[in-house]
Amino acid sequence: MRSPTPAEQYPFAGQQLPCYVAGEFVSSGQTFPNANPVNGRVIATVTEADAALVDRAVQAARAALRGPWARLTLQERCALLRKVADRIEQRFEEFLAAEIADSGKMLAQAKSLDIPRGAANFRSYADLALARASECYEMATPDGRGALNYTVHKPVGVVAAIAPWNFPFLLLTWKVAPALVCGNTVVAKPSEETPSSAVLLAQVMQEVGIPPGVFNLVHGFGPASTGEALVSHPDVAAIAFTGETATGAAIMRSAAPTVKALSFELGGKNAALVFADADFEAAVAGTMRSVFSNCGQVCLCSERVYIERPIFERFVEALAARARALKIGGPYEGADLGPLISRAHRDKVLSYYRLAREEGGEIVCGGGVPQLGDERDAGAFIEPTIVRGLREEARCVREEIFGPVCHVAPFDSEEEAVRRANDTRYGLCAAVWTSNLQRAHRVARQMEVGITWVNDWYLRDLRTPFGGAKLSGIGREGGMHSLGFFSEPMNICVKL
Numbered sequence: 003m004r005s006p007t008p009a010e011q012y013p014f015a016g017q018q019l020p021c022y023v024a025g026e027f028v029s030s031g032q033t034f035p036n037a038n039p040v041n042g043r044v045i046a047t048v049t050e051a052d053a054a055l056v057d058r059a060v061q062a063a064r065a066a067l068r069g070p071w072a073r074l075t076l077q078e079r080c081a082l083l084r085k086v087a088d089r090i091e092q093r094f095e096e097f098l099a100a101e102i103a104d105s106g107k108m109l110a111q112a113k114s115l116d117i118p119r120g121a122a123n124f125r126s127y128a129d130l131a132l133a134r135a136s137e138c139y140e141m142a143t144p145d146g147r148g149a150l151n152y153t154v155h156k157p158v159g160v161v162a163a164i165a166p167w168n169f170p171f172l173l174l175t176w177k178v179a180p181a182l183v184c185g186n187t188v189v190a191k192p193s194e195e196t197p198s199s200a201v202l203l204a205q206v207m208q209e210v211g212i213p214p215g216v217f218n219l220v221h222g223f224g225p226a227s228t229g230e231a232l233v234s235h236p237d238v239a240a241i242a243f244t245g246e247t248a249t250g251a252a253i254m255r256s257a258a259p260t261v262k263a264l265s266f267e268l269g270g271k272n273a274a275l276v277f278a279d280a281d282f283e284a285a286v287a288g289t290m291r292s293v294f295s296n297c298g299q300v301c302l303c304s305e306r307v308y309i310e311r312p313i314f315e316r317f318v319e320a321l322a323a324r325a326r327a328l329k330i331g332g333p334y335e336g337a338d339l340g341p342l343i344s345r346a347h348r349d350k351v352l353s354y355y356r357l358a359r360e361e362g363g364e365i366v367c368g369g370g371v372p373q374l375g376d377e378r379d380a381g382a383f384i385e386p387t388i389v390r391g392l393r394e395e396a397r398c399v400r401e402e403i404f405g406p407v408c409h410v411a412p413f414d415s416e417e418e419a420v421r422r423a424n425d426t427r428y429g430l431c432a433a434v435w436t437s438n439l440q441r442a443h444r445v446a447r448q449m450e451v452g453i454t455w456v457n458d459w460y461l462r463d464l465r466t467p468f469g470g471a472k473l474s475g476i477g478r479e480g481g482m483h484s485l486g487f488f489s490e491p492m493n494i495c496v497k498l
């Protein structure tokens with residue numbers, strides 16, 4: 003078992019994590035503990051923003067809309083965002099250590115994905131904003147002089163950016179960067195489980211000279227806490243939220259009286275379809291990734307794997323052999339599978355493992371808690387699990403579990419595969435594995451989701467639309483779609 007080196011140590015060990023309001027770090031008021039999911043130890047405390055502090059943050063953001071921030075040109079805002087990206091890279095090791103300590107993520111993943119993508123979000127939205135064109139329509143008028151219509155993009159106002167714990171930094175910056183580049187001001191709320199990288203981001207904002215009030219950070223819980231105070235605040239104009247579908251519904255209710263703009267990226271119950279003509283090895287490897295990445299805690303993970311009958315048994319065997327061989331361990335141990343985010347989440351996932359048995363499923367592999375024989379047994383580790391034999395109506399086939407688990411089932415025809423994949427209230431993404439080009443296009447298009455991958459999974463180009471159909475979300479983020487959400491387009495009609 004390898005522990006973090008001194009350079010990899012959690013930067014806030016034993017400290018109280020502050021909020022950041024109007025350009026100042028605030029540590030007054032109640033606190034809650036921040037635990038490391040590897041061993042359950044409390045590593046820091048977190049300042050919980052009450053309604054009064056949330057109000058101060060929103061008022062600071064509102065005032066900043068009329069301050070120096072409003073006088074910056076788009077080019078100047080973009081230059082500042084690039085400095086944010088540069089500074090994140092300069093402080094890369096601290097971001098890495100903070101993210102890993104909060105979430106228990108594997109070092110290799112956090113190093114190659116979570117933190118680099120956080121920096122990339124600032125650069126790529128700066129690039130996109132500079133490339134955005136403005137619509138222009140010339141029109142005829144009865145007097146023959148004509149008129150010119152052109153669109154200007156104005157900020158929406160104060161944006162609430164609310165992120166979950168599975169990709170804390172990647173998903174928070176995915177909202178903060180486009181909101182800022184469009185000239186808005188932000189009150190960010192990371193998940194109560196993963197507050198640390200957001201504090202580093204606040205430090206970076208201060209260091210590179212983002213004016214006070216433009217970026218504010220509040221910590222706390224959702225219902226009857228910081229989150230609810232933020233989303234019901236009358237001076238918040240727009241909410242960009244990623245999290246559970248049920249939370250999205252609650253936020254909608256809170257936001258309804260003041261009619262806020264909403265962008266929602268919600269839960270999923272994603273299907274992978276593996277056809278008999280697929281490249282077998284690539285499909286097995288890809289499905290392993292799509293089921294077990296980040297310990298199954300990716301909204302895009304496949305929790306339902308449908309496999310064409312001729313290869314079903316062989317595919318399940320290959321998948322189970324690899325799942326059994328996954329090395330479970332802490333972030334610095336070169337393991338494949340880390341802990342879940344918390345004991346509470348592990349209890350939830352374990353309750354689905356039990357339910358799968360009660361619903362008549364057969365556990366092909368896993369199904370329990372590993373014994374690691376040291377302090378990690380106080381952490382939130384769980385076995386990677388494959389289930390077969392459940393009916394389509396089983397709760398384990400219908401509800402998002404959000405752990406390292408999938409249900410495998412055979413299918414006999416393309417039409418059946420498509421029907422079963424779409425037989426869900428969610429609609430985030432799908433993976434289709436086939437070497438038949440015509441089938442690939444035909445099936446991909448029929449998926450009732452926001453994103454279909456063909457012969458891969460989680461391959462992301464930040465310019466593309468990202469989001470879900472049905473219960474998986476409202477609207478699209480990514481590329482120009484994000485710039486659209488975070489801008490108020492205004493038409494100006496000039497008589498010539």
Ligand code: NAD
Pocket residue numbers: 164165166167168169173191192193194222223224225226228229230233244245246247249250252253267268269270300301402404430469470474475
């Ligand atoms: P969650 O909904 O419990 O919490 C997300 C955030 O919302 C947290 O910051 C939380 O404090 C806050 N929150 C909770 N209740 C609130 C309320 N009433 N008002 C305001 N804020 C509130 O989600 P989670 O458990 O942190 O994350 C896992 C979920 O996120 C899964 O369902 C997963 O599928 C989803 N997710 C979706 C995407 C996507 O892009 N579609 C990406 C990642 C995660």
